[in-house]
Amino acid sequence: MSEQAILRMEGIHKSFGATHALRGVDLSVIRGKVNAVVGSNGAGKSTLMKTLAGIYQPDEGHVYFEEEDITGLSPMQLQRMGIQVVHQVLNIVGSMTVLENILLANPPVSGGVLRWKQGAKTVREVLRRIDFPLELDLPVRSLSVSEQQFVILARALIHRPRLLVLDEPTARLGMEETQKLFGLIRRLKEQGTTLIYISHRLDEIYAISDRICVFRDGLHVISRDTEAFSEAELVQAMLGKKMDTFFPKADAPVGETLLSIEGLTLRGRLRGIDLTVRSGEIVSLVGAVGAGKTEILDCLFGSRKADGGTVRLRGTPVRGGYGIGRAIRNGFAMVPEDRALQGMLGDWSVKENLTSVEMKKASRGPVLNRGVENREAEKLVTLLDVRPHDIDYRMTGLSGGNQQKVVIGKWLTRDYPLYLMDEVTAGVDIQAKAAIYELMGRVVKRGGAVLLATGDIEEALGVSDRIMVLYKGRIVFEASPDSVTKARLLGYIMGGGASA
Amino acid sequence: MKAIRRFLPTAQTVSFVLLMLLCLLVFGLLKPSYATWDNLYSMVLSACVAAVLAAGMGVVISAGGFDLCVGHTAGFSALMCGFFLRTLDFDPIPAMLLAIGMAVAIGAINGLLVSRMGISSFIVTLGMQFVLVGARQWITAGNSYRVSNLIKGMVQSAFLGVSNLVWISAAMLGVIGFVMQKTPFGRKIQFTGANIVATALNGTPTRLYTFLAFLISGAISGVVGILQFGKLTSATINMGDGWLFNAMTIAVFSSVIFGRFKAHGLALVSFLITMITTGINMQGVSSAWTNFVLGVILLASLFAGKFIHFDSFGKKPKRSEDNGCQATV
Incomplete structure (x- = not known):
């Protein structure tokens, strides 16, 4: 075993105050393989990776790299040994150029002088290797998020690491870029690099990993070769219990047309979108990053002004660019893509977030009333099963999945006919995912509808009644999930069209 | 038990009262005239105006901005009132209303520049401060005005043995605290400051709320100017210089210790700071000492705010922990 293992962790313990994040982790990372690390939020993955990167020091236990004890080394020392960790957070300086960002940690100094030309040569070579050409002189700020992700990858690869840790690397990538990343991972593996791949997306894990290590409650519970690990077994290992229906598909009668869009255009983004949504339906919008999913939702919600087209809600036209307040009064609810930035008030409590859209529900007459607010919040927290069950908890203290439940919950103070949801389960653990699907089911059962933008094909196939594929601002394909395969959808998403 | 606890003084209040007693003891021993009823009463009068000005500043801070011209707007309002009264021979009521109206207009201009043009409130209000300094010189030609x-009667006459100044200030503090804490309007202003994008997506017209925060701050400054005019009985050209710093210290200190918009917090902090500065002044030392101490208090409360904020991460929020200042200061 030890010859196979490039990295071994033995009995790692780590606590933060009363929270015992790692409770004696033993883990072997196999040389030359893609080792996937999975687990629900709070299972200890991030803490473990930060320990590996030298950001945290373990309270107990040892880490061995190539049989050498590396416990307690600094991040710089670990990087010099060939361990590179690409964190989930984008560590970039927006105002600096691509070149400067890639060379941020190790500027090309010789003789006390910065040699940018020399550096540029190395960087160009790395970018060619990862097959992602970028203008080196552009400020990183002007790049798309997925391009920024590759800038960070390039920064890690410039050191030719022997062990590369990728933490949710596809969270910001579209499907095309994800495929590109997978290609890169396979090439790195051929060159003998060992990888640790952390992800929430099971389909990706099955697509790319050789071995799956499951974490639960601060412990490494099981590792097995990917081929020998069925999805049902994997989910069971992650949850510690059996879960029968992963996608609890709601059975709701489909009724009248709620929303109809004709010829919706947005310069450079949307090129004539026609779409109808009926009550009782969950309609998915899938597509690569930049295909126009978010833009459709933005135009409907009034946070972006469309250049043309008509939107009808229950047959009555609503004018384009009508403002968010009007959209909400018309019956649109929006769960935006970026939870922390667009969805929640981090420093405020759960109850204040839950009543932040409709403060009427927290007031008696024109005055906010603690009793009324507590009752309303209590009701929602019970419905949403927010953990911990505490309406006074600060939002930033909750896990991602529970935060997302609250962000959805603020739109449940009243029955909105149409819910616009943008990547609503991104970065959310399995249990919270199931809870969110259940909430969507509730919406359609009482005659509402959900328009769901998602990058997760499995999710689209699992929960929706109809799937619309967007490609470069146009709907190129429409199907019901029963009559289409994943491969076919993927073909359309990548722009392959009917040939796929 | 919980219901009873709500009416008991909090640990913060108790410790503040103890600090005040300590001040009284120390400065009173150094200078016996400090610990007289007359002196205490005059400190109360100074403190309550400062507290109201700080409350106005607090409204803007909680909306995510900064208003660096509260002091100068107040001074300008007093000067303009005097100018209308003495140079243009207006009746007192129209002169007063017109002066407050000008302060509201100043707030409105600040608000428009920040909310519509998206210019940093720091820059806008700093610029406005210079505009006011220039304008007052130009309009008044350096004259002082008698009230x-x-x-003077409106401000100085007493009701139940206490000056109207105190009643008016207490009423204003109470109303501002109530609106900011207990109404959807006030909460939306605070949400705007906490996360402007998320609040806009909740359907709140955030530009309007930013604008209104500056407008309210302008209006409060205007009224404070008139109160000061009545209290000091004359308006001089340098009126309002130095008020900003006092107001800022009180606003930040109070929100760190007591939480946002606690009227009693603003009053207590304001009184304590007045006690300290008056105490130092009465020793006959250089005024540099007062500034030094104020600066130290401001920095210390900011430090405390960071510390408390950091410590509370992931735990239940207590009202005293989430103050709007950390993000903006």
């Missing part, structure tokens, strides 16, 4: 008897 009218009506305004």
